[in-house]
Amino acid sequence: MAERERRKKPKEKPPTKMIWDEARIRAELTRLDGITGLNGGELPIRLNNARCTLGMFSYASPDNLNFTFSNYWFQNPDWPEESALDVIRHEYAHYMDYMQRGESAHDKMWRMCCLKVGAMPTRLYNDKLNDHIVKEHQRDEALSKQYDAYQTGMIVLHPKYGEGVITAIEGEGVHRAVTVDFASVGIKRLGIQWVDTHCAVLPQDY
Ligand SMILES: [Zn+2]
Structure with a gap:
């Protein structure tokens, strides 16, 4: 027993700096509020580890609207910043769409919102495409290093x-x-x- 107590606790890893923490995501949502006049920047932001869902705007209950984003992608250094911004804008467009008609889908109404907030009006993101983007990014980084010579x-x-x-x-x-x-x-x-x-x-x- 004493033996075990004397044993040193494993050192805790220092927390690694998040690439996209809540404040940084919120800053983009608040910037979009400046375009729409809405208050999406004040909604709760959740971070999870989903691989297949990059982001989500949830309106299951009208008094609990919230955004969820995937740490799996948002904290991946090989995932380009433009992709992260597009996911935030994509979800914001769902929020804006919902505020106008009480629901949202990947349809014409939503695409109008996308245009307004600068999101790509496509249901573009999926796992395969992201793997592709990550690989391209890694390849470009390697080539860029090569060109530095x-x-x-x-x-x-x-x-x-x-x-x-x-x-x-x-x-x-x-x-x-x-x-x-x-x-x-x-x-x-x-x-x-x-x-x-x-x-x-x-x-x-x-
Ligand atoms: Zn969507």
Whole structure:
């Protein structure tokens, strides 16, 4: 018994910072209130761990309207911020729709609300699509890191134009343009994705 008492308690993990905590979600709802004149930002927000439901506006009981959002997605660092914002706006559109007619469905009335609050007027989100979005995001992140290796002054070997020196790189992430000064044809502006796929990079002391 004493043995067990002496044993140290396992250290509690420090709470990890939430990407989308209640305050951040509420801030978006309140911003939308500014567009509609409603009070969605004052409704209770629940967070659950549902995988298949990203968000929900519940009006089962008129004096207990509330929003629910999935931590499974909202705290996933690979899930893009734009997707989270769209889910919040999607649910807000249900709220707005409900306030106008006492119910809501994915129909024309709801789509009008979507347009008003800037939600995509589609019942778009499901598990499969989200997995797809997450994978695309991860792929873009990996590519972006790869592209970070490109610097001005580097020499690339183009399959048609031959050797050229990178003189500028603009843009960010996977959307970058590389300006290359080729001995054969002069200055060309190429997409970094194209350069990365088709050109070889020559060592600096080549
Ligand atoms: Zn919906």
